[in-house]
Amino acid sequence: MTLAPFNPTPRTLMGPGPSDVHPQVLQALGKPTIGHLDPQFVAMMDEVKALIQYAFQTENPFTIAVSAPGSAGMETCFVNLVEPGEKVIVCRNGVFGERMRQNVVRVGGEAVMVDDEWGTPVSVDKVAQALADHPDAKFLAFVHAETSTGALSDAKALCALAQQHEVLSIVDAVTSLGGNELRVDEWGIDAIYSGSQKCLSCVPGLSPVSFSAKAVAKLEARTTPVPSWFLDQTLVMGYWGGGKRSYHHTAPVNSLYALHESLRLLQQEGLENAWARHRAMHEKLKAGLEKLGLSFVVDEASRLPQLNAVYIPEGADDGAVRSALLERFNLEIGAGLGDLAGKAWRIGLMGYAAREENVVLCLAALDEVLN
Amino acid sequence: MTLAPFNPTPRTLMGPGPSDVHPQVLQALGKPTIGHLDPQFVAMMDEVKALIQYAFQTENPFTIAVSAPGSAGMETCFVNLVEPGEKVIVCRNGVFGERMRQNVVRVGGEAVMVDDEWGTPVSVDKVAQALADHPDAKFLAFVHAETSTGALSDAKALCALAQQHEVLSIVDAVTSLGGNELRVDEWGIDAIYSGSQKCLSCVPGLSPVSFSAKAVAKLEARTTPVPSWFLDQTLVMGYWGGGKRSYHHTAPVNSLYALHESLRLLQQEGLENAWARHRAMHEKLKAGLEKLGLSFVVDEASRLPQLNAVYIPEGADDGAVRSALLERFNLEIGAGLGDLAGKAWRIGLMGYAAREENVVLCLAALDEVLN
Structure with a gap:
């Protein structure tokens, strides 16, 4: 058994965690x-x-x-x-x-x-x-x-x-x-x-x-x-x-x-600023996801900015879409868990992952893979 | 509260663990x-x-x-x-x-x-x-x-x-x-x-x-x-x-x-080779410690090569010696634990720490601090 050092391909982590590390x-x-x-x-x-x-x-x-x-x-x-x-x-x-x-x-x-x-x-x-x-x-x-x-x-x-x-x-x-x-x-x-x-x-x-x-x-x-x-x-x-x-x-x-x-x-950023950043990135992501025709699992009033669960659109293959995002764009989004397995995706905007370049990458990549 | 990034001083770790990381x-x-x-x-x-x-x-x-x-x-x-x-x-x-x-x-x-x-x-x-x-x-x-x-x-x-x-x-x-x-x-x-x-x-x-x-x-x-x-x-x-x-x-x-x-x-090194390296480094350390007049807690027959417990010599101040090793030589050795607290030091030769440069540093630093 001769093993090579492990060299992970850098990914953009927009699942339910681990999220992008600063x-x-x-x-x-x-x-x-x-x-x-x-x-x-x-x-x-x-x-x-x-x-x-x-x-x-x-x-x-x-x-x-x-x-x-x-x-x-x-x-x-x-x-x-x-x-x-x-x-x-x-x-x-x-x-x-x-x-x-x-x-x-x-x-x-x-x-x-x-x-x-x-x-x-x-x-x-x-x-x-x-x-x-x-x-x-x-x-x-x-x-x-x-x-x-x-x-x-x-x-x-x-x-x-x-x-x-x-x-x-x-x-x-x-x-x-x-x-x-x-x-x-x-x-x-x-x-x-x-x-x-x-x-x-x-x-x-x-x-x-x-x-x-x-x-x-x-x-x-x-x-x-x-x-x-x-x-x-x-x-x-x-x-x-x-x-x-x-x-x-x-x-x-x-x-x-x-x-x-x-x-x-x-x-250094300040807690309130961090909360506001998560909110702002969520708003931008939400607008884009809705444009793509995706709908949220949670009502707007109690929706988390940092974890966006959306229903998998009809006709889309759960595993195939997530694999394509990972393989073509090095982008990880999360699968559904428990009752939502196979029914929803979970898109994380957590910490360092909650920034504009991630939001636009995610929306553009989803658009390419879904349409 | 404005905190600076943490920049640890590199140490040579010859205590009971953590030991030197490769x-x-x-x-x-x-x-x-x-x-x-x-x-x-x-x-x-x-x-x-x-x-x-x-x-x-x-x-x-x-x-x-x-x-x-x-x-x-x-x-x-x-x-x-x-x-x-x-x-x-x-x-x-x-x-x-x-x-x-x-x-x-x-x-x-x-x-x-x-x-x-x-x-x-x-x-x-x-x-x-x-x-x-x-x-x-x-x-x-x-x-x-x-x-x-x-x-x-x-x-x-x-x-x-x-x-x-x-x-x-x-x-x-x-x-x-x-x-x-x-x-x-x-x-x-x-x-x-x-x-x-x-x-x-x-x-x-x-x-x-x-x-x-x-x-x-x-x-x-x-x-x-x-x-x-x-x-x-x-x-x-x-x-x-x-x-x-x-x-x-x-x-x-x-x-x-x-x-x-x-x-x-x-x-890559091979288990048997790693065992032999620990043994060889222990022999070298042991010879030097005995020259310094230090005696082992454990009989030779059941002595671990990678963890050398020696009695603190009379007249030496436990804490002062360990602090001097750390502050002057960036060398950590271990204190005694439990029944041996204040009575013994524990010198580790574990993994990457079990190499010649560590052994000679430890012996030379102990010599300077004790004599």
Whole structure:
């Protein structure tokens, strides 16, 4: 077996993630590896923490990057906070709400489902009803931006309900962070997780997470050990917490260089500017897609700018179109997922991918392939 | 808050890991990110699998890289294989045996401890006795190369005992893979995990794992769901298994480029040659350390070539010496861990770090700082 070095063909990434990585982030990624307890690295980690706090708009001291992809960030929230027998109201309007349910079940919790149609936002009214019907619920869990459908839910209203009913909110912000408005402290979010590979323009593999003081208190009051050793935040905080950094596991050093650079770029641009850029690029893409006769899965009012799910037009071959885009134009768009598999495409405009050259390339390439 | 890009000072990494990353691996890491379902990436993943099989010397079809550091690889073995109430004989002769125990307890298993002094190998006789005393045990778990002490245990003899008693072996090869002899199929190892950042000369963040047919059968016969969704190998195999790659979580694309390159380099050198190189560099380092009057924690017979734990000489200030090495020579060596904290240093010769220029730099720098 003699293998050649791997040389990927550069692609334009306009799927559901990973999205285009900023060139400065790739550069940062390849910088020399140093030790995870090196004073230089520890100082950088303090900056990473401050930058995640900025991106989440929070002052939570408990703000870290989990050393694994977004689905481990999700699991971090559930394994640390939900104890066996506890009731969690889980909103399901796509793939990731269902994944939350599976997390609840695996830690021995009880999931009360609030279902909404794929492509629609989580119904605030139904959640209010569920909270009223289940006064013993301890958590409300929902996805802010459903990557499988492109629907944006009203996180502010949902978290207000959670506070009113004194339950903790657990919010999936994998696709929303950096792409649309998100204010952890102002909205009163208790536990939130995201991913590095969406609107942060970073490589996949890390998951920013933040817990409110109430979530930390819940964790500290546990009567059973956290079922996962790797994701046990009572141990991880020894490394991320202030003062002496004690060894828990070896931090993914180079990926954290990349996250540092991507968050630094976001902060340089300014969150509000980044949200506005995603919106502007979405408007331009939307106009072009409609000209091509494509229609959106999600109503305009709750449509995510950074994830555009459109129905596959009649007569078009799903796989053949995506392959042609990839092979002829080095352009990746996403397939449908779950209920939308074979029925929709998902066109991402995430982070560094949300720029004019990508929008016009995507529209022109789709035009050539479809017509 | 205006932050500058992070520019780490290049270091020579001779601690317990991360170790020096091969320059070609860093280059591979920074290559353009493509989609985790891109046909080019999927083809590369097939090569990664074949290369991990080579490194482990196994033909196990169930051979993957977990998308997280070595401690998640450890957890992958325990959460998938050990069910509540099952008895595991756990050998503890350092930090990582104790971590295995914690994993067993968290999945609801019962850990029967076989303790040996820190710095000594796992006693084959004690394990034989424990297996005889506990005919209801289902697993034998031990660390092949204890990173906290530098002791090598006789994995071949221990796995032979496991087979004789019809229990499954779970082996920690985080520090051994690529550094000393390891033959998964020949020795009959059932579940094994390693880390990317030790003797593979790769960046931290990935964990190669392999399960034997017997381990897979145990997983398939589970009567309870795997407690972790993220690490549930019945789901992950949908992505790594042959045929259609279905989405489970977003693979850490760039880190996998790096792992591909590091394994390719290992295969090019040849496993036996890599083992011999670690041994030769160790001999050279050992001669120099003894000249400096430093003595080893571990007896010669069970000393790891790639992890040299030496007692801190009387009169030397642990932190001051390590800081001087780092600040004056950009050389990192490791502190003691657990029982050996403040008592020993750990000098790594792992992967790309096991070369002559590192050995002479380390000896000369230690000489300057100590004398």
